[in-house]
Amino acid sequence: MCRLPWQQIDTVLLDMDGTLLDLHFDHDLWMNCVPQQLVAKHGIGLVQAHEQVNQAYNNVAGKLDWYCIDYWQQQLQLDILALHVQNQDKIAMRSDCLPFLQQLKQLNKRRILTTNAHPQNLALKLKCTDLEQHLDEVVSSHQYGAAKEDPEFWQALFAEFQLDPKRCLFIDDSEAILLASQQAGVAYQLGITTPDSQKPKKQFNHFQAIDNFHQLEF
Secondary structure (H helix, E strand, O other): EEEEEEOOEEEEEEEEOOEEEEOOOOOHHHHHHHHHHHHHOOOOOOOHHHHHHHHHHOOOOHHHHHHHHHHHHHHHHOHHHHHHHHHHOOOOOOOOOHHHHHHHHOOOOEEEEEEOOOHHHHHHHHHHHHHHHHOEEEEEEEHOOOOOOOHHHHHHHHHHHHHHHHHHHEEEOOOOHHHHHHHHHOOOOEEEEEOOOOOOOOOOOOOOOOOOOOEEEE
């Protein structure tokens, strides 16, 4: 079980993909569907397609473009949004998500979704799930023009919602983004070791982490 100082936390900042939603949808779309579309469009081999997308992804990893549907539609000359829609049946909340969000409401904690997802991607996922009605606010980093890896995102977030970062908990499946939040002044961090239901657990080296929200004590 995992204990957090809930009496010192007013606001819970929540990542979406891999934290509240199963990351399997995104992994499958970007690592399987996109390369297959490149094969079909250009007649190249699947290995070459994987090499092409991996190189393109690495070029902008951690930057806002990495999360931008418009950017990838231009770079890859594919209808990325259409691919999202075609595969939307794989969009799913984690099974432990709703009980956790309901528990936060009972504790009178403010629940703010903080995602790097592009607004079109975000809108589709909210449409396909029951997520939004269990949140108090929803923020895409594209609104601020800076990814969560960037200090500017956090300063804009604190300002918009008049947050005291010393009384915030941030939950994410990325250790690099947890570190960015810590450096920006967020007092408490928590990692998710099982973002993708189809992949092995991740290891966190610098932050407390859980497999699922049932491991939290309130």
